[in-house]
Amino acid sequence: MRGMRGKLLKTLKSIPTISSLRHGLVFQLSPREKIPIRKNQSFSAELVVKEVLRAEDRELGFNICDNESVTPPFLDFEEETDDEQDLPCLLDFEEKCPPGGGDCVVLYLTSLTGIRKTYEDCKAIRFLLESFKVAVQERDVSMHMEFREELWKMFDSKVIPPRLFIKGRYIGGTDEVVVLHEQGKLKKLFGGIPLDLSNSPCSRCANMRFVVCFNCNGSRKVFADGDHEKDELHVKCAECNENGLIRCSICC
Known part of the structure; x- marks a missing residue:
């Protein structure tokens, strides 16, 4: 009996009391962390454990809200900026597909210098497209009558080049294309278009497209x-x- 009594007393002594548990947990807090205890609030071991965990979450960079919800910093999603939301897509433009131009970039232009403004506009748009390094089908209406007839047939009128089409969508003439470029919206429209990385004119036609x-x-x-x-x-x-x-x- 004496032996069993001694073992029982020894077991009871090994069980931690609430005061000892509270004392041990409080010392796990960092010196600058304090547990906010309101007046007339019971100081329990459960409260101490909860506050210790919240203090550790703060040190790890987690966002601790008043409703006890914890949000890791790497789950804070960034919202799209206004600039990204304003970027256009090809579906925003009128559907006008030149013959064979359903999956490429087509530019109707002229190489004649008789009307200086028209020639300068065509030259400017051509240079702009070359800066993007995208493959472009240039259709010179002054070199080939079929190109001029294609262009007039799509608009049912005698329109003046340059006219830009991307994947069967009409982007516009000089003014529209320049505005899109100045707003930084033109480059996105070339998504999926093959690149043209050649750095020199064609060895056969010098980029005139005809011989x-x-x-x-x-x-x-x-x-x-x-x-x-x-x-x-x-x-x-x-x-x-x-x-x-x-x-x-x-x-x-």
């Missing part, structure tokens, strides 16, 4: 049946356009 027809040498006439003696046997060349030109086989 003289090799079949008729630009005369638009060829001899029928190889007879070079009779001029009346001349026939129209089937290879070139109305200007005796053909598309460059390297850059087009």
Whole structure:
């Protein structure tokens, strides 16, 4: 009996009391952390444990709210800025698709210098697109009558170049494209467009996109049946356009 009584007393002594638990937990707090205790509030071990955990959360950088919700700092999501929300997408533009231009950039322009303003506008838009290093199908309406007819047919009127299209969407003329670029909104519209990393003009056409027809040498006439003696046997060349030109086989 004496042996059992001694073991029982020894076991009871090893059980921590509330006062000893409170004393041990309080010393785990850092010197600058204090537990706020309101008047007439019971000082329990549960309160001490809760405040210790909250103090540790603050040291780790967690956001501790009054309703005891804890939010890790890395879960604070950033909201989109006004600039990102204002960026346009291609669906915001009118659907007008040039022939074969459903998945590329098409620029209708002119290389004639007769009307200086039109030529300078085309030159400026062309230079702007080159700065973005994107692949562009340039369709010179002064070099090829079919390009001019394509452009007029899409608008049902005789519009003046330049006119920019991206993936079957009409972006606009000079004023619209320049405004989009100045607002930083033009670059996003080129998403998914292949890049053109060439740093030098085309070795064959010098970026004119057309060369003289090799079949008729630009005369638009060829001899029928190889007879070079009779001029009346001349026939129209089937290879070139109305200007005796053909598309460059390297850059087009």
